[in-house]
Amino acid sequence: MTTALEVVDYLVLGGGTAGCVVASRLSEDPGVSVALVEAGPSDADEPRAHAIRRWPEMLEGEYDLDYRSVPQERGNSLIRQARLRILGGCSTANTMITWRPLRGDLREWVELGADGWDYETVNPYFDRILAQVTPIPPQDRNPYLQDVIDAAAAALGVPVRESWNDTEFRTGAGYFEIGYDPADNHRSSASYAYVRRGAERRDNLHLVLGSLVERLVIEDGRAVGAVVRDSGHRVRELRARREVVVSCGAIDSPALLMRSGIGPRKVLEAAGIDVVVDLPGVGENLQDHAEGLVIWEATGERSTVRATGWDAGYVAVVDDGDLPDVSTHIPLETWGVNAERHGAVLPRNNVSLVPNVAKPRSRGRVWITSPDPEAPPSIDYRYFTDPEGHDERMLVAGARLARRVALQEPFASHLVKEVFPGPDVRSDEELSAVLRATHQTVYHVSCTCKMGADDDPTAVLDPRLRVRGVDGLRVVDASVFPTITALNPVGMVLTVAERAADLIRGTG
Numbered sequence: 001m002t003t004a005l006e007v008v009d010y011l012v013l014g015g016g017t018a019g020c021v022v023a024s025r026l027s028e029d030p031g032v033s034v035a036l037v038e039a040g041p042s043d044a045d046e047p048r049a050h051a052i053r054r055w056p057e058m059l060e061g062e063y064d065l066d067y068r069s070v071p072q073e074r075g076n077s078l079i080r081q082a083r084l085r086i087l088g089g090c091s092t093a094n095t096m097i098t099w100r101p102l103r104g105d106l107r108e109w110v111e112l113g114a115d116g117w118d119y120e121t122v123n124p125y126f127d128r129i130l131a132q133v134t135p136i137p138p139q140d141r142n143p144y145l146q147d148v149i150d151a152a153a154a155a156l157g158v159p160v161r162e163s164w165n166d167t168e169f170r171t172g173a174g175y176f177e178i179g180y181d182p183a184d185n186h187r188s189s190a191s192y193a194y195v196r197r198g199a200e201r202r203d204n205l206h207l208v209l210g211s212l213v214e215r216l217v218i219e220d221g222r223a224v225g226a227v228v229r230d231s232g233h234r235v236r237e238l239r240a241r242r243e244v245v246v247s248c249g250a251i252d253s254p255a256l257l258m259r260s261g262i263g264p265r266k267v268l269e270a271a272g273i274d275v276v277v278d279l280p281g282v283g284e285n286l287q288d289h290a291e292g293l294v295i296w297e298a299t300g301e302r303s304t305v306r307a308t309g310w311d312a313g314y315v316a317v318v319d320d321g322d323l324p325d326v327s328t329h330i331p332l333e334t335w336g337v338n339a340e341r342h343g344a345v346l347p348r349n350n351v352s353l354v355p356n357v358a359k360p361r362s363r364g365r366v367w368i369t370s371p372d373p374e375a376p377p378s379i380d381y382r383y384f385t386d387p388e389g390h391d392e393r394m395l396v397a398g399a400r401l402a403r404r405v406a407l408q409e410p411f412a413s414h415l416v417k418e419v420f421p422g423p424d425v426r427s428d429e430e431l432s433a434v435l436r437a438t439h440q441t442v443y444h445v446s447c448t449c450k451m452g453a454d455d456d457p458t459a460v461l462d463p464r465l466r467v468r469g470v471d472g473l474r475v476v477d478a479s480v481f482p483t484i485t486a487l488n489p490v491g492m493v494l495t496v497a498e499r500a501a502d503l504i505r506g507t508g
């Protein structure tokens with residue numbers, strides 16, 4: 001149903017990955033009304049959103065907010081952070097590599113004060129996910145990827161995995177599990193799985209599309225609604241009888257809180273916004289996965305068979321923890337723009353490995369400088385700034401692992417020579433400098449409205465995802481993570497949203 005009511009029981013702001021789950025689950029109860037407010041359009045008539053292998057065509061176009069950062073002290077200052085303004089949000093343009101929550105990530109969350117987010121409690125929520133998550137079947141398996149998987153397993157001594165989500169692991173190599181239907185390559189986004197396949201026909205779910213939330217309405221310490229502006233610049237107020245849920249993603253959720261007067265006093269005052277709650281953690285604690293790049297000139301031609309083109313990889317432990325330290329994707333086409341900008345001349349026939357820092361310790365921030373809801377927030381990732389140098393060490397370690405894999409058959413036979421960073425770049429210092437200057441984001445920005453313990457002044461949310469200092473207001477999306485997941489986060493975003501629906505309904 002697409003007409004909007006002015007007053008509903010639950011207002012869900014942001015119809016992205018998490019927002020679609022929450023609105024769909026809450027509207028299962030015909031006795032409540034839910035409005036899902038999304039700045040972008042429906043994905044229903046966008047063919048590039050349906051075929052998951054067309055995901056690159058969704059980037060840097062009309063749906064992509066394409067956020068830039070402030071200059072980076074130690075990382076790449078030219079990162080383009082894709083954020084999708086369309087129903088389903090980033091799940092409508094991503095590669096949907098989906099992992100069951102890792103026990104080690106949740107252990108860390110509980111240690112940081114997220115009571116109730118232990119593995120035993122959270123893990124069953126992954127099994128509720130409606131997105132079709134599947135190991136890649138034979139018809140979509142590219143034989144070149146199989147060669148790299150086999151080489152990685154042999155070179156690094158990790159097992160080849162046929163599937164991942166049915167077991168607990170620290171290491172492995174294999175095709176990933178992906179949210180799609182292999183029969184027709186249809187993306188299983190949150191929009192498709194949760195809203196368009198059923199929930200949108202419910203009378204009690206109101207889709208309010210093309211509507212930007214300017215700010216929350218807070219009265220007497222309680223969130224009671226939101227001011228929204230549609231594409232015709234008509235501004236109106238929507239109100240919630242029960243709760244307001246913010247699901248605008250790890251960049252725009254803190255920005256919306258700040259525009260509404262919830263955030264660090266200094267930031268709000270500098271932006272000319274009246275302080276409603278001085279909450280210093282809003283926008284802080286930003287984490288992202290930075291990925292390095294190693295490129296080789298390749299021999300011969302390779303098959304173009306694919307599910308998404310980013311279908312496989314390996315995860316490895318460098319130190320001795322219970323989580324992977326390095327996660328490496330094996331792309332079918334090299335994303336070479338950062339290397340070329342650095343002066344690399346790439347042969348037409350090339351292949352690459354992209355190792356990312358799985359558990360980064362650096363913390364960045366996002367903040368606003370104006371009350372204008374269309375003004376892009378400022379982002380400072382502060383990549384590779386952790387005092388112990390852990391992130392830099394893992395970036396270098398990831399590139400060294402990639403070089404080891406390249407020496408191993410059957411991958412070695414695909415390669416002529418390394419062309420980037422190049423065989424002359426040998427010392428840790430040299431490797432670090434080149435990799436840091438040219439790294440890419442894996443688009444996993446998170447943790448900017450983290451949940452945490454009562455005595456943590458930087459925790460924006462309590463462990464039931466309620467915003468501290470305001471009644472009737474929760475945040476549900478990748479921003480609530482206390483720390484970033486070691487692997488691709490969308491499985492955890494969906495899991496968190498499933499659990500959030502129970503917390504909101506009072507059944508979890």
Ligand SMILES: Cc1cc2nc3c(=O)[nH]c(=O)nc-3n(C[C@H](O)[C@H](O)[C@H](O)COP(=O)(O)OP(=O)(O)OC[C@H]3O[C@@H](n4cnc5c(N)ncnc54)[C@H](O)[C@@H]3O)c2cc1C
Pocket residue numbers: 013014015016017018019037038039040059082083084085086087088089090091093094095096097098099211212213214247248249250252253256373442443444445476477478479487488489490491493
């Ligand atoms: C290119 C790309 C590839 C990726 N690949 C993978 C992958 O393979 N596996 C994986 O695990 N993760 C992947 N990710 C990351 C993953 O998709 C995200 O972490 C996840 O989807 C974030 O979900 P979210 O609900 O936090 O935010 P989003 O999905 O971004 O949803 C936020 C929504 O809020 C809306 N919104 C924002 N502000 C407002 C406002 N003021 N008013 C109204 N609406 C608003 C947005 O339009 C958007 O729809 C990828 C991301 C990208 C961009």
